[in-house]
Amino acid sequence: MNTQGSTKATNMDTLGDEFFMSADDLRKYMMEMKMAHVSQELNAMTKADEARRELIRSLQEHVDVTPEKIAELKQRLQGMIRRAAANGETETMVMRFPNALCTDGGRAINNTEPDWPKTLTGRPRQAYEFWKEHLQPAKYTLKAMIIEFPGGFPGDVGFFLSWS
Known part of the structure:
Protein backbone atom coordinates (compact mmCIF):
# COMPACT_ATOMS: atom_id res chain seq x y z
CA MET A 1 0.00 0.00 0.00
CA GLU A 61 -13.77 58.62 -60.98
CA HIS A 62 -16.12 60.03 -63.57
CA VAL A 63 -17.89 57.32 -65.57
CA ASP A 64 -18.92 57.93 -69.14
CA VAL A 65 -22.68 57.61 -69.26
CA THR A 66 -23.67 55.89 -72.48
CA PRO A 67 -27.23 55.13 -73.61
CA GLU A 68 -26.49 51.45 -72.86
CA LYS A 69 -25.46 52.26 -69.29
CA ILE A 70 -28.56 54.41 -68.81
CA ALA A 71 -30.78 51.57 -70.03
CA GLU A 72 -28.98 49.09 -67.74
CA LEU A 73 -29.30 51.42 -64.76
CA LYS A 74 -33.00 52.03 -65.43
CA GLN A 75 -33.59 48.28 -65.59
CA ARG A 76 -31.73 47.70 -62.32
CA LEU A 77 -33.62 50.51 -60.59
CA GLN A 78 -36.93 49.22 -61.91
CA GLY A 79 -36.19 45.82 -60.32
CA MET A 80 -35.31 47.44 -56.98
CA ILE A 81 -38.45 49.60 -57.07
CA ARG A 82 -40.72 46.68 -57.94
CA ARG A 83 -39.32 44.51 -55.14
CA ALA A 84 -39.78 47.32 -52.62
CA ALA A 85 -43.30 48.10 -53.85
CA ALA A 86 -44.22 44.39 -53.70
CA ASN A 87 -43.23 44.50 -50.03
CA GLY A 88 -45.48 47.50 -49.43
CA GLU A 89 -42.60 49.97 -49.20
CA THR A 90 -42.68 53.44 -50.72
CA GLU A 91 -38.93 53.99 -50.90
CA THR A 92 -35.73 52.07 -51.37
CA MET A 93 -32.06 52.83 -50.86
CA VAL A 94 -30.48 52.99 -54.29
CA MET A 95 -26.94 54.02 -53.38
CA ARG A 96 -24.63 54.04 -50.39
CA PHE A 97 -21.29 55.85 -50.33
CA PRO A 98 -18.71 57.23 -47.90
CA ASN A 99 -19.25 60.79 -46.70
CA ALA A 100 -15.76 61.58 -48.01
CA LEU A 101 -17.43 61.96 -51.41
CA CYS A 102 -19.11 65.13 -50.11
CA THR A 103 -16.99 68.26 -50.04
CA ASP A 104 -18.18 68.96 -46.48
CA GLY A 105 -18.02 65.39 -45.14
CA GLY A 106 -21.81 65.09 -45.25
CA ARG A 107 -22.56 68.11 -43.04
CA ALA A 108 -25.13 69.64 -45.43
CA ILE A 109 -26.88 66.29 -45.84
CA ASN A 110 -26.91 65.71 -42.09
CA ASN A 111 -28.42 69.17 -41.56
CA THR A 112 -30.89 68.71 -44.45
CA GLU A 113 -29.69 71.90 -46.09
CA PRO A 114 -31.42 72.59 -49.41
CA ASP A 115 -28.14 72.97 -51.31
CA TRP A 116 -26.73 69.58 -50.21
CA PRO A 117 -26.44 68.36 -53.84
CA LYS A 118 -23.73 70.96 -54.45
CA THR A 119 -21.47 69.09 -52.02
CA LEU A 120 -21.52 65.83 -54.02
CA THR A 121 -18.52 64.67 -56.02
CA GLY A 122 -17.75 61.75 -58.31
CA ARG A 123 -20.35 59.08 -58.93
CA PRO A 124 -22.73 60.29 -56.23
CA ARG A 125 -22.86 63.55 -58.17
CA GLN A 126 -23.54 61.60 -61.36
CA ALA A 127 -26.26 59.60 -59.60
CA TYR A 128 -27.91 62.82 -58.45
CA GLU A 129 -27.77 64.21 -61.99
CA PHE A 130 -29.22 60.94 -63.32
CA TRP A 131 -32.13 61.27 -60.89
CA LYS A 132 -32.62 64.93 -61.82
CA GLU A 133 -32.71 64.16 -65.55
CA HIS A 134 -34.45 60.77 -65.72
CA LEU A 135 -36.39 60.11 -62.51
CA GLN A 136 -37.53 63.44 -61.13
CA PRO A 137 -39.67 64.10 -64.24
CA ALA A 138 -41.42 60.79 -63.47
CA LYS A 139 -42.27 62.17 -59.97
CA TYR A 140 -39.69 60.14 -58.02
CA THR A 141 -38.10 61.98 -55.12
CA LEU A 142 -34.52 61.55 -53.95
CA LYS A 143 -33.58 61.86 -50.31
CA ALA A 144 -30.01 61.80 -49.00
CA MET A 145 -29.40 60.77 -45.39
CA ILE A 146 -26.44 59.95 -43.20
CA ILE A 147 -27.12 56.29 -42.45
CA GLU A 148 -24.45 55.61 -39.84
CA PHE A 149 -22.61 57.61 -37.21
CA PRO A 150 -19.32 55.89 -36.30
CA GLY A 151 -17.97 57.45 -33.14
CA GLY A 152 -20.87 59.89 -33.17
CA PHE A 153 -19.76 61.53 -36.43
CA PRO A 154 -21.44 61.37 -39.86
CA GLY A 155 -20.46 58.26 -41.80
CA ASP A 156 -21.90 56.73 -44.96
CA VAL A 157 -24.58 58.46 -46.97
CA GLY A 158 -27.61 56.71 -48.43
CA PHE A 159 -29.65 57.85 -51.41
CA PHE A 160 -33.29 56.86 -51.07
CA LEU A 161 -35.62 56.89 -54.04
CA SER A 162 -39.25 57.46 -53.07
CA TRP A 163 -42.56 57.25 -54.91
CA SER A 164 -45.01 58.08 -52.12
Missing part, protein backbone atom coordinates in the same frame (compact mmCIF):
# COMPACT_ATOMS: atom_id res chain seq x y z
CA ASN A 2 2.88 2.25 0.75
CA THR A 3 4.18 1.62 -2.75
CA GLN A 4 0.87 2.56 -4.30
CA GLY A 5 0.71 5.77 -2.27
CA SER A 6 4.14 6.83 -3.46
CA THR A 7 3.18 5.89 -7.03
CA LYS A 8 0.14 8.12 -6.78
CA ALA A 9 2.23 10.99 -5.49
CA THR A 10 4.72 10.51 -8.32
CA ASN A 11 1.90 10.36 -10.87
CA MET A 12 0.37 13.53 -9.44
CA ASP A 13 3.72 15.29 -9.66
CA THR A 14 4.13 14.10 -13.25
CA LEU A 15 0.56 15.10 -14.13
CA GLY A 16 1.14 18.50 -12.60
CA ASP A 17 4.32 19.00 -14.58
CA GLU A 18 2.94 17.70 -17.87
CA PHE A 19 -0.60 19.02 -17.94
CA PHE A 20 -0.77 22.19 -15.88
CA MET A 21 0.86 25.54 -16.52
CA SER A 22 2.24 27.62 -13.76
CA ALA A 23 0.29 30.79 -12.97
CA ASP A 24 3.04 32.84 -14.66
CA ASP A 25 2.88 30.66 -17.78
CA LEU A 26 -0.90 30.94 -17.85
CA ARG A 27 -0.76 34.75 -17.56
CA LYS A 28 1.84 34.85 -20.34
CA TYR A 29 -0.35 32.61 -22.50
CA MET A 30 -3.39 34.79 -21.87
CA MET A 31 -1.39 37.93 -22.77
CA GLU A 32 -0.16 36.30 -26.00
CA MET A 33 -3.72 35.31 -26.91
CA LYS A 34 -4.96 38.84 -26.22
CA MET A 35 -2.14 40.31 -28.33
CA ALA A 36 -2.94 37.91 -31.17
CA HIS A 37 -6.61 38.91 -30.99
CA VAL A 38 -5.73 42.63 -31.03
CA SER A 39 -3.36 42.02 -33.93
CA GLN A 40 -6.14 40.29 -35.89
CA GLU A 41 -8.50 43.18 -35.18
CA LEU A 42 -5.89 45.70 -36.32
CA ASN A 43 -5.26 43.72 -39.50
CA ALA A 44 -9.00 43.61 -40.18
CA MET A 45 -9.26 47.36 -39.55
CA THR A 46 -6.31 48.00 -41.86
CA LYS A 47 -7.90 45.90 -44.59
CA ALA A 48 -11.24 47.68 -44.10
CA ASP A 49 -9.51 51.08 -44.30
CA GLU A 50 -7.73 50.02 -47.49
CA ALA A 51 -11.00 48.80 -49.00
CA ARG A 52 -12.70 52.06 -48.03
CA ARG A 53 -9.92 54.13 -49.63
CA GLU A 54 -10.18 52.03 -52.79
CA LEU A 55 -13.96 52.45 -52.85
CA ILE A 56 -13.62 56.22 -52.47
CA ARG A 57 -10.99 56.31 -55.21
CA SER A 58 -13.18 54.33 -57.59
CA LEU A 59 -16.30 56.39 -56.79
CA GLN A 60 -14.41 59.63 -57.39
